[in-house]
Amino acid sequence: MCYAGSDLAGEAAAALASSSIIFKDVNQTYSKELLRHAIELFDFADNYRGLYQEAIPGAKIFYENGGYGDELTWSAIWLYKATGEKKYLKKATSFYETFRLKERPNEFYYNKKVAGIQLLLAGVTKNSEYHNAIDSFCNYSMVEQTRTPKGLVFIEKLGTLSHAANIAFICLQASELDLNQKYFEFAKSQIDYMLGKEGKSFVVGFGPNYPKRPHHAASSCPNKPQPCGWKQRTSPEPNPQPLYGALVSGPNKNDYYQDIREEFLFNEVTLDYNAGFQSTLAGLIVKGLQSSQVDSQTE
Numbered sequence: 701m702c703y704a705g706s707d708l709a710g711e712a713a714a715a716l717a718s719s720s721i722i723f724k725d726v727n728q729t730y731s732k733e734l735l736r737h738a739i740e741l742f743d744f745a746d747n748y749r750g751l752y753q754e755a756i757p758g759a760k761i762f763y764e765n766g767g768y769g770d771e772l773t774w775s776a777i778w779l780y781k782a783t784g785e786k787k788y789l790k791k792a793t794s795f796y797e798t799f800r801l802k803e804r805p806n807e808f809y810y811n812k813k814v815a816g817i818q819l820l821l822a823g824v825t826k827n828s829e830y831h832n833a834i835d836s837f838c839n840y841s842m843v844e845q846t847r848t849p850k851g852l853v854f855i856e857k858l859g860t861l862s863h864a865a866n867i868a869f870i871c872l873q874a875s876e877l878d879l880n881q882k883y884f885e886f887a888k889s890q891i892d893y894m895l896g897k898e899g900k901s902f903v904v905g906f907g908p909n910y911p912k913r914p915h916h917a918a919s920s921c922p923n924k925p926q927p928c929g930w931k932q933r934t935s936p937e938p939n940p941q942p943l944y945g946a947l948v949s950g951p952n953k954n955d956y957y958q959d960i961r962e963e964f965l966f967n968e969v970t971l972d973y974n975a976g977f978q979s980t981l982a983g984l985i986v987k988g989l990q991s992s993q994v995d996s997q998t999e
């Protein structure tokens with residue numbers, strides 16, 4: 701029986717390590733607990749190499765992963781940021797070489813973390829190799845990557861907007877590394893598209909003509925004691941429970957979109973579809989607040 705799961709355990713370790721940083725000055729006891737578990741999970745991921753889908757075969761049809769090298773590297777960097785211990789940075793840079801993560805990636809996704817790794821290594825090491833790598837990724841994404849007619853970065857139809865939002869998030873952070881400041885405007889343009897600048901918002905409850913029928917079970921159900929079943933799934937009426945703030949999957953490569961609940965390729969709502977969008981939006985808000993503070997100080 702296989703008990704490996706380097707990708708899943710590594711991702712969980714990274715999440716816990718990064719969370720420990722957030723809570724360090726708020727709740728030290730909780731922060732230390734998060735970090736302890738992060739270290740344990742990282743050690744498991746490193747010592748018992750393998751893909752989680754080998755241990756949990758049923759998960760493969762939903763979230764298949766092609767390798768665990770990026771998750772091991774990703775978690776090692778976050779542990780270095782959380783602990784300051786050089787052994788984790790040494791492991792991260794070693795993994796980067798061992799798992800051949802130098803090539804320019806095409807995107808940043810749950811199972812493709814190389815762009816994020818290059819960004820983090822550029823930040824913690826100041827090494828030109830990593831700076832050049834993330835600069836190459838963002839420049840390609842901004843200048844050469846496929847776009848829809850209205851300017852959305854297009855990777856694939858499944859989760860169209862999530863792919864664009866994830867790239868926007870990476871490049872927004874890259875703009876903080878004294879790289880091309882056009883990356884900020886590029887990131888903003890992608891979020892503006894999602895919020896409705898081109899005439900159609902893809903965020904429930906926000907902007908012009910937003911989605912009324914997201915592919916989401918709980919949102920589709922009427923108030924109790926009314927029943928909820930397949931009839932509600934195929935109903936043409938708007939969802940009874942508006943899923944405010946949720947980003948749907950989005951349009952196709954020609955900006956075409958249908959607000960139909962059954963069309964999950966257009967209207968599905970998932971955590972990974974929303975993570976990059978919410979993160980980029982938060983970053984843009986912070987940048988806006990910082991600009992306002994600078995403006996007020998110079999008046």
